[in-house]
Amino acid sequence: MNAISCQVIAIEALTPVISKVLLKPAQTTGFVAGQYLQLCLTADDKRPFSIASIPGQDYLELHIGAPAGDNWSSAALLHLQQAFNQGAAVQVEVGLGHAGWREHSERPVILLAGGTGFSYVHSIAMALAAAKQDKPVFLYWGVRQEEALYYQTELQQWAASNAKYSFIPVVQEPNAAWQGRSGLVHEAILQDFVSLEAYDIYIAGPFAMAGVAREAFTEQGAHREQMFADAFAYI
Ligand SMILES: Cc1cc2nc3c(=O)[nH]c(=O)nc-3n(C[C@H](O)[C@H](O)[C@H](O)COP(=O)(O)OP(=O)(O)OC[C@H]3O[C@@H](n4cnc5c(N)ncnc54)[C@H](O)[C@@H]3O)c2cc1C
Incomplete structure (x- = not known):
């Protein structure tokens, strides 16, 4: 190249x-x-x-x-x-990479970011909005401390721009003032969806997270060919 x-x-x-x-x-x-x-x-x-x-x-x-x-x-x-x-x-x-946005898929979307894996899901979230795609999109961003949610305001605006967009920050080690979700980010997804069968799922973050998410999501109905992550090539 x-x-x-x-x-x-x-x-x-x-x-x-x-x-x-x-x-x-x-x-x-x-x-x-x-x-x-x-x-x-x-x-x-x-x-x-x-x-x-x-x-x-x-x-x-x-x-x-x-x-x-x-x-x-x-x-x-x-x-x-x-x-x-x-x-x-x-x-x-x-x-x-092979985990880019599937523009022509009609399935609803789950975006899973761990830490700086956010860069990847940010691009897809912005592309969905720019294309005015009107389908459910759930963006989960997991971080160790709240301070690492460096684009929180922008993501709240993104979610407010379309009733079908949701932004769910998940803090692993929250302080007492944190009002949102806590724990591991992929576990928040497992709690929120009875079945993941219908979704395209895009994943980026620590390789260990990508690995456990792929296994746990598969058990909860996700199709392997509908889960995308460049980390899969490394694990
Ligand atoms: C193709 C490719 C692209 C990359 N792009 C970037 C990039 O743009 N920027 C960059 O800095 N690095 C990049 N990397 C390197 C690597 O992916 C990142 O360093 C990694 O995602 C950083 O994670 P973090 O330290 O921010 O997350 P952490 O702070 O370690 O974790 C964030 C969250 O992930 C979850 N998590 C973490 N560990 C586990 C676990 N063991 N089990 C379950 N959940 C867990 C938790 O919810 C945690 O709160 C890239 C690597 C590859 C191969």
């Missing part, structure tokens, strides 16, 4: 450990909502990041979690920061 040159337009903190990065590609990019890109640190060292934006937008948006001690994503963020400081371009390969 040919790499595309991009200028790093902005890097801003979404939380103390998650950064939003905007890239401006030098040429038109071809991808489907929910696909990922690879940031080329060198010719042999390429790191995948979900594209949070949708096709047709001027910028590619990334959400990169780089907690202390995580060299995998910290090195990618450092590479982007250096390019930003120097006004240099970075190279990306765009339009990867």
